[in-house]
Amino acid sequence: MQDRKNLRDEPYWYENREYVHDVLDGIRRFRRANANMRKRMADGMGMNKTDMQALQVVIAAQRAGEPVHPRELAHELSISTASTTKLLDRLEKSGHLFRVPHPADRRSVTVAATDFAHREVKDRLSSMHQEMEDIILEFAPEEQKAISQFLHAMADLFDRSGNVEPLGDIND
Amino acid sequence: MQDRKNLRDEPYWYENREYVHDVLDGIRRFRRANANMRKRMADGMGMNKTDMQALQVVIAAQRAGEPVHPRELAHELSISTASTTKLLDRLEKSGHLFRVPHPADRRSVTVAATDFAHREVKDRLSSMHQEMEDIILEFAPEEQKAISQFLHAMADLFDRSGNVEPLGDIND
DNA sequence: CCATTTAGTTAGCCTATCTAGTTACTAGTT
């Protein structure tokens, strides 16, 4: 967003509402299609959304060469460590993950994905990732830049929104 | 995406990977920030995400002057009609919604939001909606157009993705 | 006017979460 501020004073935003509705509608569709897709994908793998997300996190970390601990997973997924224990039990039983005792600290455990899990996630996600890239590459570089800035600006907005303290109950 | 196809043959996509990573990262952040924001917002209203989504659907429909029936709500939220009955019980008890018997068809019910619910949603969402528009308007019209096309293209992709039939279990 | 369809609810079950408390270990301090 380096050069965005300059645009604020430009004549754009006088009667520039032509695409505002289209963009807002795109956001709605994106959110919804994304949620539905994740649900279908989890169903197809015989697991719930949280478990699938956990699997993706573990696999991503493993590809990056980073060890993952249950505690981090809990934080990443916004669930308690107790729930994470159960989640790991499920994914261990289904053959997707396994626990590796930490060599030095014997309280600690690292979590790793099985070959089976790597293969399954790859089979299911790689074509979609490819198509995502294809879509991005259909846009001109300046357009890609704008899209990236937009997505990050929205993420920033969401990060600081939704924090209103609870209002009174109807019975107040 | 009317004029996108023409761009496919342009020189863009030879070594145009400069922003691809930024966009992919933006998508990740957007998804995540959105989910977290919705969770915080639901918590702040003392309800779960489904209930909040239901409330938003009812309010949006009401603003558009459209009546909402439990059956439609069930479809919109991808839950069963039985679960919808429970959801309506919860939101009726909390004073957000109420059931109105359909005058003609006595099997049927329409769902309406209370003034309290309208106020609460407005208080919590209107400033974010305004900020979303502000962000959109910081982009030039052609950029807005590209952003809209991108969002819709991604939504289309998600709509047709994640449908792989279940793979074999690890024990096959 | 009877058979079918439709809207919504009820009953009972299942699963993923939570909180609270436990176990095992590490680390820091005297």
Added chain:
DNA sequence: AACTAGTAACTAGATAGGCTAACTAAATGG
């Protein structure tokens, strides 16, 4: 060496929100 505090993960038990199947009541239409 012996406390003390802190941390990682797990266990137990409760709860919430979803599901399917069965039910009630009303509308439809052949």
